[in-house]
Amino acid sequence: MRIKAVLVCYLPLVLVSCDRTQSQQPTVSPAPSEQSQTKVLRAADAVGYDGTKLQKQVDDVLARKQTREKESEKQLQNADPN
Numbered sequence: 001m002r003i004k005a006v007l008v009c010y011l012p013l014v015l016v017s018c019d020r021t022q023s024q025q026p027t028v029s030p031a032p033s034e035q036s037q038t039k040v041l042r043a044a045d046a047v048g049y050d051g052t053k054l055q056k057q058v059d060d061v062l063a064r065k066q067t068r069e070k071e072s073e074k075q076l077q078n079a080d081p082n
Contacts, residue, residue: 038062 038058042051 038055041055041058044051044054
């Protein structure tokens with residue numbers, strides 16, 4: 001009986017304290033210089049390409065993409081819901 005009383009009291013508190021919008025927030029991406037996906041591009045040196053230059057170019061593209069996505073999110077949040 002005591003367990004039921006505790007559940008009845010604390011369950012609503014737990015459910016109310018859950019922030020549903022937190023799960024909808026996008027996760028922060030690492031900075032473009034920290035992109036582990038582009039580190040493998042340095043291996044392009046083995047086949048005659050400038051791997052470091054290639055990595056920097058891809059990192060720049062990823063950074064621009066991330067900036068564009070943030071701007072789009074801001075515009076959507078500021079848009080009139082009418």
